[in-house]
Amino acid sequence: MSLDFGINNLLSGAMYDGTSFIHSGRQLLSLNRYFDKTISYYDSLSDAQQAAKGVKYPKQSKRVSVLYEKRRKQVHHFLHTMSRAVINTAIEHGVNTIVVGDLTGIREEKNFGVITNQTHIPLTFRGK
Template sequence: RKYLSLERYFHKEIARVQSAWYAQQSERGIKYPKSSKHIQRLYRKKQNTVKDYLHKVTRWIAEYCKKEDIRCVVVGDIRNIRKEKDMGHKTNQKFHGLPYNRLYIMLEYKLKLYGIQLIKQEESYTSQCSPLSPEVSKRHAEASNRKERGMYITDGVRFNADAVGAFNILRKHLSVSGKQKELSVTGLKTPEIIKVAA
């Protein structure tokens, strides 16, 4: 979410400056003006800010895993999610702008320094299945259980939707890898929120 806020800020600022610059050049009779130095500086600032934020996030995760002696990290692999369905123009734009490959590479590199493995797990239906369902699959998917932003409700019990998705990604990995492990839903209602400075 913090990344999307950064994206929105720079997108609006660049659009504002570009609009003023092109209008100014149009008044001078220039049909196809070159990008101004101001606009180029904004693009560089955007790239540097995003890169810095991703470094801070992945460093925090790696340090946390080292501290807690976590030997394996499972993350959802959504790099090809837009190939499967159309999620609407605005949502598609957001997903297109997210640098998932860069995030995976940074995280994998930092984890490897501590001997921690990174596994990318295909995550279909993980956000739609209840954490109490027998398995994560289309058969148990209930998209209507996501009543509102950030909230997943099943059998009258409220869970944090992001926590449910992460929980089900881990369950799916354990299932496809043939590993059996009892997982507790404790903490899925009110997960801890970590703020990383941008």
């Protein structure tokens, strides 16, 4: 089985027998965008309130901390269920070897623009 990671199609896979599958990444992009905008709103609200009180270096509000933790948990759950589905597919087809595409330099020296940066930059690619 070979796997290739992307942005809109988070994971594309192909088996040795010719069958293939795609796991969409749009739900993850939507999740990141929602949390980025919500966190930004509450963070600016908190900063404005603290600035009105004369706080020079505002602290992160509890609400923003909770939102960061909630996003982390939802992303973790999404990626875990996707990886579990890939492993189940591999077991069903009797696959012993999984080959993963190279992720080094996937976002280096790219000028995405303002709109594309909102969707692509928050995604974490960790190559080990």
